[in-house]
Amino acid sequence: MKFELNRPTDYSDEAIINEIKRVSLIVEKPLTISKFNNNSKYGVDTIRKRFGSWLQALNKAGLDESYLHLENQKISTEEIIEELKKVSKKLNSKSFSRKDFITNSDMSQFVFKRENSFNKLMKQAGLDIPLKSRKYTDDDRFENLLNVWTHYGRQPNYAEMKNEPSIVGPKAYVIRWGSWTKALIAFIEKVNSDISVEITSEIKSAENENVEKLEHKKNSKEDRREIPLGLRFTIIKRDGYKCVICGRSPNTTFGIEFHIDHIIPFSKGGKTREGNLRTLCNECNIGKSNQFD
Ligand SMILES: [Zn+2]
Numbered sequence: 001m002k003f004e005l006n007r008p009t010d011y012s013d014e015a016i017i018n019e020i021k022r023v024s025l026i027v028e029k030p031l032t033i034s035k036f037n038n039n040s041k042y043g044v045d046t047i048r049k050r051f052g053s054w055l056q057a058l059n060k061a062g063l064d065e066s067y068l069h070l071e072n073q074k075i076s077t078e079e080i081i082e083e084l085k086k087v088s089k090k091l092n093s094k095s096f097s098r099k100d101f102i103t104n105s106d107m108s109q110f111v112f113k114r115e116n117s118f119n120k121l122m123k124q125a126g127l128d129i130p131l132k133s134r135k136y137t138d139d140d141r142f143e144n145l146l147n148v149w150t151h152y153g154r155q156p157n158y159a160e161m162k163n164e165p166s167i168v169g170p171k172a173y174v175i176r177w178g179s180w181t182k183a184l185i186a187f188i189e190k191v192n193s194d195i196s197v198e199i200t201s202e203i204k205s206a207e208n209e210n211v212e213k214l215e216h217k218k219n220s221k222e223d224r225r226e227i228p229l230g231l232r233f234t235i236i237k238r239d240g241y242k243c244v245i246c247g248r249s250p251n252t253t254f255g256i257e258f259h260i261d262h263i264i265p266f267s268k269g270g271k272t273r274e275g276n277l278r279t280l281c282n283e284c285n286i287g288k289s290n291q292f293d
Pocket of ligand 1: 243244245246247248280281282283284285
């Protein structure tokens, strides 16, 4: 019998990262805490303390979204709300930021891709949106407008921005762009720039390389899992502001939220392009069977 120490002797960042990498190679995705515990002598608590959270440790080890994604799709809104309440108790505060949440929870940043959905769930959990996030960025304003627009299934008016589901008031738009109409124009411009392939003067002058360069730019966009705002808007509009499976929308059914789904999963080589994307509600998105598995 081989004698082994019960605890590892090397607790350097490098040793821990290497250990996470080693375990990631011997277990099936996703790499959960319990799988790690079963295959390693390093304590997960130590790793969390060192890197802030389990997920940040995975990120440090260079493990991509695919190590987390499968797990996260199965997290329901109720579970997220429970977790928010738990973190609230732990921090002894009714208000905390998305970053605080990620640091103090095992749910990943992929649960809240956007500040918007975090703030919305904080409200649902009876907690307060952190003051800090009330300083809006352009992206916050655009995401909120996208959300309200798809909620109503049409361009919203100034007054509608004061009410649910909007979380950025209309004044924040006027302050930024001068008027509500100018804000709408900025939004449309953002959408158009997201869905078009940029033609730079450099490309224009090199006629022969046109097609190749455009293709290259297009491909690199399509090879990203993240779906830019303009493309998300285009898909929801194309699908008539409805879930393509059950036909429900946030406007007609309380608690419904849209997700843009890769028809051929991104992990199976599906591209982030219009033909491979569709609108699903949160429930159909969780319940959908993966026909390619
Ligand atoms: Zn649905």
